[in-house]
Amino acid sequence: xxxxxxxxxxxxxxxxxxxxxxxxxxxxxxxxxxxxxxxxxxxxxxxxxxxxxxxxxxxxxxxxxxxxxxxxxxxxxxxxxxxxxxxxxxxxxxxxxxxxxxxxxxxxxxxxxxxxxxxxxxxxxxxxxxxxxxxxxxxxxxxxxxxxxxxxxxxxxxxxxxxxxxxxxxxxx
Amino acid sequence: xxxxxxxxxxxxxxxxxxxxxxxxxxxxxxxxxxxxxxxxxxxxxxxxxxxxxxxxxxxxxxxxxxxxxxxxxxxxxxxxxxxxxxxxxxxxxxxxxxxxxxxxxxxxxxxxxxxxxxxxxxxxxxxxxxxxxxxxxxxxxxxxxxxxxxxxxxxxxxxxxxxxxxxxxxxxxxx
Numbered sequence: 413x414x415x416x417x418x419x420x421x422x423x424x425x426x427x428x429x430x431x432x433x434x435x436x437x438x439x440x441x442x443x444x445x446x447x448x449x450x451x452x453x454x455x456x457x458x459x460x461x462x463x464x465x466x467x468x469x470x471x472x473x474x475x476x477x478x479x480x481x482x483x484x485x486x487x488x489x490x491x492x493x494x495x496x497x498x499x500x501x502x503x504x505x506x507x508x509x510x511x512x513x514x515x516x517x518x519x520x521x522x523x524x525x526x527x528x529x530x531x532x533x534x535x536x537x538x539x540x541x542x543x544x545x546x547x548x549x550x551x552x553x554x555x556x557x558x559x560x561x562x563x564x565x566x567x568x569x570x571x572x573x574x575x576x577x578x579x580x581x582x583x584x585x
Numbered sequence: 586x587x588x589x590x591x592x593x594x595x596x597x598x599x600x601x602x603x604x605x606x607x608x609x610x611x612x613x614x615x616x617x618x619x620x621x622x623x624x625x626x627x628x629x630x631x632x633x634x635x636x637x638x639x640x641x642x643x644x645x646x647x648x649x650x651x652x653x654x655x656x657x658x659x660x661x662x663x664x665x666x667x668x669x670x671x672x673x674x675x676x677x678x679x680x681x682x683x684x685x686x687x688x689x690x691x692x693x694x695x696x697x698x699x700x701x702x703x704x705x706x707x708x709x710x711x712x713x714x715x716x717x718x719x720x721x722x723x724x725x726x727x728x729x730x731x732x733x734x735x736x737x738x739x740x741x742x743x744x745x746x747x748x749x750x751x752x753x754x755x756x757x758x759x760x
Contacts, residue, residue, distance in 0.1 A: 467709050474701050474705065481725045482725055487710070488758060489717060490716035494715070507715070
């Protein structure tokens with residue numbers, strides 16, 4: 413897949429985060445909750461990541477209802493952390509191990525934010541920025557990076573041609 | 586017949602107690618973290634053992650049941666282990682039980698937000714294939730909101746000014 417200039421800029425920004433140990437992946441979420449770019453293992457499909465993006469935006473909105481405009485949010489799981497940095501437009505999310513060096517991550521995230529902010533603003537304003545938003549250039553040195561094409565369009569809803577209700581792979585009823 | 590068999594089963598345990606009493610040994614068990622008292626029983630404790638009530642000068646209970654109030658001291662880490670004597674004060678703004686019941690809050694909206702944020706964080710972790718949600722820190726220019734999962738799987742939230750030093754709290758919660 414040929415990466416657009418916009419996707420290249422976003423992808424290069426995210427790829428640089430892998431310089432830090434215990435960074436497992438990262439992705440950019442637009443204010444609408446869709447994924448602008450991703451650098452995270454393919455095991456997480458785009459649909460799942462889009463759902464995560466929507467929830468991250470809602471998490472920020474939740475804090476805004478109590479008067480807190482989050483600049484930064486660190487979510488701790490048992491053995492992982494999710495670092496969420498609010499950009500002028502959109503959100504940068506980084507999945508790390510629990511032993512990540514937060515000062516180094518903060519610095520790296522600030523640099524990435526500075527790099528991707530113009531492209532994110534362009535995406536947010538709806539200006540054409542090249543190809544589909546989910547396509548980014550993979551970083552070859554990172555084993556977990558893969559270029560992920562945008563998800564194929566869903567099949568047309570045709571009830572007559574549809575398989576109906578299935579049970580263990582066989583149509584029923 | 587059945588009663589006889591039962592008494593035979595408990596026999597050894599019943600026999601041990603008088604033997605220990607005859608030997609003049611203390612029946613007190615040293616709990617982990619509590620200083621055990623090997624050797625001879627102190628005179629004060631020996632006097633107490635002869636009476637039905639054991640007098641203990643130290644208020645052990647206060648160490649494990651901290652009074653609920655405007656702040657909480659976290660004397661444990663997120664795995665529930667005793668993590669030393671350092672106590673970090675986090676002004677509690679809301680406490681929500683695992684069932685969703687609001688136990689205490691300074692603001693109804695805050696409790697709702699804490700409950701929803703905790704749920705969202707759990708879902709985000711689940712979808713990303715991560716493990717259990719433990720804690721969250723949300724920082725703005727003016728203040729920080731810290732939410733963590735307590736021992737009962739409830740949510741506890743506190744708000745502190747942005748200038749407050751939360752280094753120890755972060756360390757304890759793994760943030």
